[in-house]
Amino acid sequence: MLDDLTTPDDLTTPDPIELLRTLIAIDSVNPDLVPGAAGEARIATWCADWLAARGFEVHRLEERPGRPSIVGVCRGTGATTGAGRSLMLNGHLDTVGVATYAGDPFTAELRDGKIFGRGSFDMLGGVAAILVAAARASVVAPGGNGLTGDIIVTLVADEEFGSLGTEEVLRRFTADAAIIAEPSGLELTLAHRGFAWFELELTGVAAHGSQPERGVDAIAHAARVFTALDALRERLEATPPHSTLGHGTVRVSMISGGDDAATVAASCTMTLERRMLPGQSPPAVEAELRALFDDLAATVPGFRFELRRLVARAAFEADVDWPIVQALQSSATRVLGRAPAHRGEPFWTDAGLVLAAGIPCLVFGVDGGGAHADEEWADVASVRALAATLEGTLRDFCA
Template identity: 70%
Template sequence: MTRLPPESDPVAILQQLVRIDSVNPDLVPGAAGEVEIAAWCGEWLVARGFEVTVLEHIPGRPSVVGVKQGTGTGRSLMLNAHLDTVGVATYAANPFSGELRDGRVYGRGAVDTKSGLAAILVAAARASALGLAGDVIVTLVADEEFGSIGTEEVLRTLSADAALVIEPSSLELTTAHRGFAWFELELTGLAAHGSQPELGVDAIWHAGLALAALDGLRQRLNAEPAHATLGHGAVRVSKIVGGDDAATVAARCVLTVERRMLPGQPPDRVEAELRALFTAVAVGEPQFQFTLTRLVGRAAFEAEPHWPIVRALTANTERVLARPAATRGEPFWTDAGLILQAGIACVVFGADGEGLHADTEWADAQSVRALADILEGTITDFCGLAAD
């Protein structure tokens, strides 16, 4: 294994992590996955006195948990970041170079979110070396880019008083993000010869009715009061498959529907709304037969400004950056949705950079060092020093 870099410089660690291929195999069949990078991070934590456990319910998809126990008189804090990256097929240069050039570290995952991994490792080691009252729980998880199996596995066995989810945010506090749900709408018709369509039931024609109903829902969502940072919810059709040939009335058509939700709009409610929407279509068109199946559903996330973890992160951001802390909302989903659903107060925060999922990706080196400093102070303030 490559020699581990000094723990004092998160940028050096980031460079090493970028050089490890950890493309998610659920996104790219046969890709490397998290095995090597999980081993590297686990070894790093063990060398600094953390009790390390590898969770691997699905073989070949490990997540690393490193715990440094405090005296038991303070609050526990979970630090969460993902080990996996998206693919590199269209990457413009060497996706695993880890090159530091003009103050930027380049490569796949540099900002999303190996910058977060590096900052967590450094901050957790520095803070725990001071002697903390509360436990530091480092969770470096598999599969965030696809199914979040890593964070789900962590939450089956671990909890904490609060959590920081490290995702790129330009050193701004992400205090809200949308949820999402994907549905499959299957429309069942009756095949007939194209010369006599009246003898059949055209599932593709019925797809048009479904699209019109969804457009009505879209208009209603846009007419509702906007969330302060997230705007409006959204609905769209991402895929349509139907028909057998040009001369046959389609007996089947399947639409994939995506719904993006605001806080307070759980997946169960969204599914019920869609089911009612298509039931209303069937009332107007009795031959409209549908089956609605939820493929996945993830609740939205929203932090409260009075939470102690939000206050601690805000104070340390302002201390390190010497300016007021900024907050933001994101249209996309993160594992913070799962963590909050598990009853753990959390906030999303991370480094600055560009190129998430793009053909060139980089992280700003100065922001990575600032991130480590902010996390160290937040850990210390939230968990408390043993002497306190």
């Protein structure tokens, strides 16, 4: 498959669809999601070689062996004087599993204006557009002059699980602004929810099932937790909604408890998910949950709990007046022939980490469907439009 398509040392700037076909053909399933999966090593090496062949200064970051991220930098003419604005383009190389995928997930079939395959939509279409846009913009700006600011391409590992790649990149690199090319239907994503996962361990006292009064039933206490969370959900939904994100959410995603049918449950463990709006921090929502369970402990005999935060990421929100938002909107309008819509997303992206690092950013990516599903596809025209929009934004912002 790869021999028939783009090679890293082919110095022509390819159509982004041909480049995307090459990327889809490289298995990059995240091994933290599927033990033993290929991971990002092969696709990262291919992208590094592709960037190096086009004169980019290439850095391979690999604090965790076998999970590399690639940073390609094209220095602008103002690099030695500090003139010009730098722009970071961010895309993730990892994909989710393919065990239930319908057909061959790595064939990259073109059909009816769509390209099919694992990662085509989420988000190798964005990666292909990033590479093509950066290569085109790095040659000359309008009028034949080189760009003043730096182009910084960041192709990262592990976005689908723990975002270790973007975290590693941000410890080494910064920029004046960034675009995260997650799929967005060619609309400007200016906000998305944050999330926090917690483990709640309830401790009871075992007893024979014929004499439950001698024990403390941890599963019965779990029912109290559900009631308390329902009340919290009602309070969240009673507040004014965010303009694009609606309300925050809380739910139980997993629960386990008890030892056998004849014994009062001595323990019950619940996994809780809290989706947050901008302005709601992980410590604040943890305190909110802890207050709920402290109240249960004070009012329900024998209620004992331990709450542990597992993973938490803050929400993201961009300012429409930021220069990067204005530059991207202007470029997209030229390419699309209309002003792109603004939107918010219920899910989380690495934009949350980028903004937390002090880099103004937004999300803009391809159209398509089937993220994490049994059939995934990207709209061909949208991949090309994304490449053109990113190229125009680089020329405008870094000039």
